[in-house]
Amino acid sequence: MPPPPPPPPPPPLLLLILLLVMQIVGGGVRLASAAATPPGQLHSRNDTGTRNSAANSSIGVLLLSASSDQVVIDNGLLQVAISLPGGDVTGVQYNGLDNVLDVLNDDDNRGYWDVVWNLPGHDIIFDRVHGATYEIVSESSDQIEISFSRMWNISTNDIFVPMNIDKRYIFRSGCSGFYSYAIFNRPEGWPDIEMDQVRIVYKLREEKFHYMALSDDRQRFMPTARDRSTGLALAYPEAVLLTNPEDQEFRGEVDDKYQYSIENQYNRVHGWICDNPPTGFWMITPSDEFKTAGPVKQDLTSHVGPITLSMFVSTHYAGKEVGIKFSNVEAWSKVFGPVFVYLNSASPEDGSSSLWEDAKRQMYEEVNIWPYDFTACDDFPTAEQRGSVVGQLIVHDGYVSEQDMYGASAYVGLAAPGPAGSWQRENKGYQFWTRANKMGLFEIEKVRAGDYNLYAWVPGFIGDYKYDTNITITPGCSINLGTLVYKPPRHGPTLWEIGIPDRTAAEFFVPSPYPTLMNDLYTNNRKNRFRQYGLWDRYVDLYQEHDLIFTVGTDNYRKDWFYAQVTRNAGNTTYRATTFQIVFELEQVNDMSTYYLQLALASAMESDLQVRFNNASVEPAHFSTGAIGQDNAIARHGIHGLYWLYGIEVPSFQLHGGTNTIYLTQASAKNPFQGVMYDYIRLEGPPEA
Ligand SMILES: *[C@@H]1O[C@H](CO)[C@@H](O)[C@H](O)[C@H]1NC(C)=O
Ligand SMILES: *[C@@H]1O[C@H](CO)[C@@H](O)[C@H](O)[C@H]1NC(C)=O
Ligand SMILES: *[C@@H]1O[C@H](CO)[C@@H](O)[C@H](O)[C@H]1NC(C)=O
Ligand SMILES: *[C@@H]1O[C@H](CO)[C@@H](O)[C@H](O)[C@H]1NC(C)=O
Ligand SMILES: *[C@@H]1O[C@H](CO)[C@@H](O)[C@H](O)[C@H]1NC(C)=O
Ligand SMILES: *[C@@H]1O[C@H](CO)[C@@H](O)[C@H](O)[C@H]1NC(C)=O
Numbered sequence: 286m287p288p289p290p291p292p293p294p295p296p297p298l299l300l301l302i303l304l305l306v307m308q309i310v311g312g313g314v315r316l317a318s319a320a321a322t323p324p325g326q327l328h329s330r331n332d333t334g335t336r337n338s339a340a341n342s343s344i345g346v347l348l349l350s351a352s353s354d355q356v357v358i359d360n361g362l363l364q365v366a367i368s369l370p371g372g373d374v375t376g377v378q379y380n381g382l383d384n385v386l387d388v389l390n391d392d393d394n395r396g397y398w399d400v401v402w403n404l405p406g407h408d409i410i411f412d413r414v415h416g417a418t419y420e421i422v423s424e425s426s427d428q429i430e431i432s433f434s435r436m437w438n439i440s441t442n443d444i445f446v447p448m449n450i451d452k453r454y455i456f457r458s459g460c461s462g463f464y465s466y467a468i469f470n471r472p473e474g475w476p477d478i479e480m481d482q483v484r485i486v487y488k489l490r491e492e493k494f495h496y497m498a499l500s501d502d503r504q505r506f507m508p509t510a511r512d513r514s515t516g517l518a519l520a521y522p523e524a525v526l527l528t529n530p531e532d533q534e535f536r537g538e539v540d541d542k543y544q545y546s547i548e549n550q551y552n553r554v555h556g557w558i559c560d561n562p563p564t565g566f567w568m569i570t571p572s573d574e575f576k577t578a579g580p581v582k583q584d585l586t587s588h589v590g591p592i593t594l595s596m597f598v599s600t601h602y603a604g605k606e607v608g609i610k611f612s613n614v615e616a617w618s619k620v621f622g623p624v625f626v627y628l629n630s631a632s633p634e635d636g637s638s639s640l641w642e643d644a645k646r647q648m649y650e651e652v653n654i655w656p657y658d659f660t661a662c663d664d665f666p667t668a669e670q671r672g673s674v675v676g677q678l679i680v681h682d683g684y685v686s687e688q689d690m691y692g693a694s695a696y697v698g699l700a701a702p703g704p705a706g707s708w709q710r711e712n713k714g715y716q717f718w719t720r721a722n723k724m725g726l727f728e729i730e731k732v733r734a735g736d737y738n739l740y741a742w743v744p745g746f747i748g749d750y751k752y753d754t755n756i757t758i759t760p761g762c763s764i765n766l767g768t769l770v771y772k773p774p775r776h777g778p779t780l781w782e783i784g785i786p787d788r789t790a791a792e793f794f795v796p797s798p799y800p801t802l803m804n805d806l807y808t809n810n811r812k813n814r815f816r817q818y819g820l821w822d823r824y825v826d827l828y829q830e831h832d833l834i835f836t837v838g839t840d841n842y843r844k845d846w847f848y849a850q851v852t853r854n855a856g857n858t859t860y861r862a863t864t865f866q867i868v869f870e871l872e873q874v875n876d877m878s879t880y881y882l883q884l885a886l887a888s889a890m891e892s893d894l895q896v897r898f899n900n901a902s903v904e905p906a907h908f909s910t911g912a913i914g915q916d917n918a919i920a921r922h923g924i925h926g927l928y929w930l931y932g933i934e935v936p937s938f939q940l941h942g943g944t945n946t947i948y949l950t951q952a953s954a955k956n957p958f959q960g961v962m963y964d965y966i967r968l969e970g971p972p973e974a
Contacts, residue, residue, distance in 0.1 A: 346458040347429050349421070356419065358429060358456045358463075363628055365456070365463055371415035372433025372452045373397045374487070379461075380564045380630040387488040387590075394488065398467060401482035402446040405610075409481070412446050414467075423661035427458040430661045437475070447475040453623075455660065461629060462567075465595075466622030468662060473616045481608035483598040483621060489566055494557040494591040498641045499545055503813065505806045507589055508535040516540070519802070520957065521920060524818050526802065539802050539818040542588035543921035546602070549573040550580035550718065554627075554648040557591045558640050563631040565640035568593045570624050571651040574733070577712035578607045580696060581788065583923050597621040598712065602923045604915025609712045617713060620664050625651050656731055671731045672758040674699065676766035678725040678741055678750070684778050684969075692725035692743045692771060699729055699737035699756060706749035708740050709927055732758045739766070744787045746773040747885050747930055747965060774932050776881040777969040781837045781869055783846060789925040790887045790962035791815065793848040796823040815924040821851045821957050824863075837869035849888070849919050849962045852954040860957060864901065864950040867966070873942045878971035880935040882908075882947070888926035888962035889914025891955075897948040898939035908933045912953070920958040928964065937971070 348359045355375065357366045366376035374396025376384045386395040398414040416433025423430045434451040448471050455464035465485060491509055498504035512530035519526055524541040547555070556567035568587070573580065577598050584596040598621075600608050611617060629643045658667045678692030698718035700708035708716060714735070721727040721741075739752035750771040756764065785792050791812075798817035807813045824847055833847055840846075852860035882896065892914050895906035908931070916926025947968075953959055 347424075347427065347456060349424075349429055349431075349456075351419075356431065358431075358454075360456055360458050360460065362459070362461045363463075365454075367431070367433075367454065368392055368415075370417055370419040370433060372419070372431075372454075373415065374454075377566075377626075377628070379628045380562050382490075382493065382559070382562070382564060385489055385493065385559070385564065385566055385628070387490050389491075390488055396485075396487045398450075398452055398483070398485050400446045400448070400450075400480060402478055402480040404443075405477055405479060410444070410446070412444070414450050414452065416450075416452055422453070428455065428659060430455045437471070442476065446480060447471055447478055448480075453660070453662065455623065457659070462569075462625055462627040464623040464625050464657070464660075466620060466624070466660070466662070466665070468618065468620050468664060470618030471611065471616065474613055475611075477610075477612050479605075479608050479610050480598065481600050481605065482596075485568075485595040485597075485624065487566070487568070487593045487626070489557055489591040489593065490559075491591060493559040493561075493564070494566065495560065496558040496637065497545070497556070497587050497591065498558065498644070499547060499555040499586050500551070502810060503545070503806065504641065506532075506534070507591065508532070508538070508540050510590055513540060513589055519818065537801060537803075539804050540589055541804070541818055541922070542585055543601075543923075544804050544806070544816045544818070545586050545588050546583045546921065546923065547586050548580065549576045549578075549582045549584065552584065552586060553652065554644050555586040556593050556627075556644065557587060558637045560637050562633065563635065563637040563640060565627075565629040565637070565644055566593060567627040567629070567644045567647070568595050568624060569627050569644070569648045569651050570595060571648070571655040572731075574715045574717055574731075575619065575621050576716075577609070578603055578710060579698065579700065579708045579716055580718040581925070582607075582709070595622070595624045600915075602916050602918055602921060602926045603710070604917065604927070606915060606927075607710050607712050618664065619713070619715075620662060623657060623660060623665075666733055666760070668731055670760040671733055672760065672762035672764065673728060673730045673732060674739065674756065674758070674764045674766060675726075675728045676739075677768050678721055678727060678743070679768055679770045680725075680743055680746055681770050681772045682746065682775055684775055684973075689770070691723060692721050692741065693723045693745075695721040695725060695727065695741050695743040695750075697721055697727040697729065697739065697741040699732055699739055699758070702736060702738045702755055705740065705751035706742075706928070706930075707738075734758050734760055739769075741769075741771065742788070743771060743773075745785070746771070747786045747883055747967075748773045749930075774883060774930070775969065776879070776932070777972045780871070780880075780968040780970050782965065782967040783835065783837075783842045783867070784963060784965040786885055786965040788885075788887055788928045788964050790848045790964065791924045793842055793846045793963070794844055795848045795924075796820055796827065799823075815848065816922040818922070820922075821849060821919050821960070822854060824849075824851045825854050832863045832865060834866045834868060837867060846963070848924070849960050850894075850949065850951045851919060851960040852951070852957060854957060860954040860959075862950055862952045862954040863960075864948050867947040867949070869945055869947075869968070871940060871942055871945055874937050874940045875971050876937055878937045880937065880940060880971060881969040882931075882933040882935055883965070883967040883969065884931040884933060885964040885966070886929040886931075886961050887964040888916050888918040888923065889929055890917055890919055890926070890961075891915065891953055891959045892961050893952045894961055895948075895950040895952050896933060897950070898935060899941065899945055899947075901946075901948045901950075906950070907935075907939060914961070917958060918962065919960055925962060925964070935968075 516525040583602040701714040741750040896908040918926035
């Protein structure tokens, strides 16, 4: 997480009053809100004697009214309409806008949850999750929580994912937004399934929301869905060249939703801004504990539509191997969220420029009060019901330093028990991660009770640490693990190395995009250049005659190592395998000894990486990864996908005094998106006595 927030600006009280006045003037709002209902006075109706009916209740400044097909919640700041009993958000009235959601869409296509799943070996099914039963699960003077649940039964097999799903919304008085989460559960005995995606989707009004913001340096005016439909689909349908946009400013740009992905650890707030009236719509994710596959898993955020997503489960940048697989002997339940939909506004004089800063301020506020103490969910523990773990991570690598080193900035996390590194594919439980400080000191707070392993990896070192004892978190526990020592894989002294072991290919050469295929957002943003479209094709431009040859000692990996080992476009939609060569000198080779090649990959897509020493054609190769990877990071502009580490034994007879060559052949070549990204390569000499 970024450092603690700056002090929040003064509360927008004036704004609030202005807002109320605007709503009154604007009409359309039932005035049974803040102004009309004396605070604290209870108007709860109990006429039906059940919490499972379309009753109306007005509590404090919150008003809930229900008709046969919708429930409307109004807290004086905003008014949200939700379909009955489906639980789709159909309307959000705010800041004089009678609906910020796309009114041209059907009711069930504006704000909804969906799941992508399949029976093993069968086609995938898109299941837009509609509730069957509506219920008010809690109400107090300043809060209402409502539930829309769907119980699965065998007669709905093949349509609905075999899962009981309870979608919840929480409205609070004085709160300019609403919370959303869902409880998924399935008992033993239900069919085997695979569930590859769970998300929330909001579709906003196209004529209103034009500016999108994901971070301080990733925000821009955006083209429209229509601009995409009149454009030219590129190598895959998500990437479109805008040839005839309404706003000529976008002509010739590429739009692709994957250019707006973010790692889980940094995905805290993103959304859209409307200029007139100045209004923001934000998805705030205070914690990534409920997301799958750990802190560096990347996913979609907001994109042309205008659309704002909250992705809980996906295979993006990882592949089907991180999709969730359930067998019928397994009971499971999980709470996804809560996430917070935040709306903000500014006066016309101030304009919309302050809205992103205010959204960040609100994000820090949500982060600070996480875990929320106001859900009516038995399976969402409050801070007191959670535990913490502290310790210090030390790195011992005698070939780097005789003295132990601090595990500076280490990623340290708790995830379901498994082998070292298994967290990057773990997808059924909760994960809790932190970054150690410069001295390797770490504290993982607010951890749900349960059994975990403690995992870590340290930027600057290869491999994965795992603490060898299981860790059981109990409510209120505070575990001090003391000093933990990580010994990264190492067999001998470094003879040479290429890159930085940080699980990305960002330090390598990222080419400029084709000038005719740019996203202007990244034109002057070197750090994010890898998000440009079509970079894979630049390889053949740069290496027309032969594949990449890297000479240790003279070449610089920042300029001379292409960020991805892609296939060679051989024309006529045919592709050829490529072979990168590493050329290096050895003064002498110790007979009857063993060298080691440490090969760390930052990504793999339908690849088979073969390694040969001093013989480009020996069969079988001296080493092969076999078929690996489905992360699609090349096509989707990730600078990494999943991490793969190979320690390859090199018997001394494969090397010789003088010039040696390592041939790295990516042998699977059917399309332009196959290939690997390297994280780091190191040749180690024989162990020193
Ligand atoms: C409201 O309804 C509940 C559930 O039937 C009942 O237990 C409770 O006594 C009622 N409260 C009032 C004030 O009537
Ligand atoms: C709830 O409120 C709506 C809108 O004000 C009204 O039409 C409906 O009759 C009310 N329902 C009940 C049960 O009072
Ligand atoms: C099964 O679910 C369907 C759809 O929700 C419902 O119509 C049906 O009544 C349910 N059957 C049983 C036996 O619960
Ligand atoms: C750790 O937990 C896992 C999963 O519950 C279990 O399989 C394993 O045996 C445990 N290991 C130890 C050392 O207790
Ligand atoms: C591509 O295919 C066409 C038609 O089969 C053929 O004439 C042409 O020579 C091919 N070009 C290349 C570079 O192989
Ligand atoms: C490379 O390996 C092949 C197959 O083992 C062998 O026939 C060939 O002589 C080797 N080439 C060199 C230069 O050693």
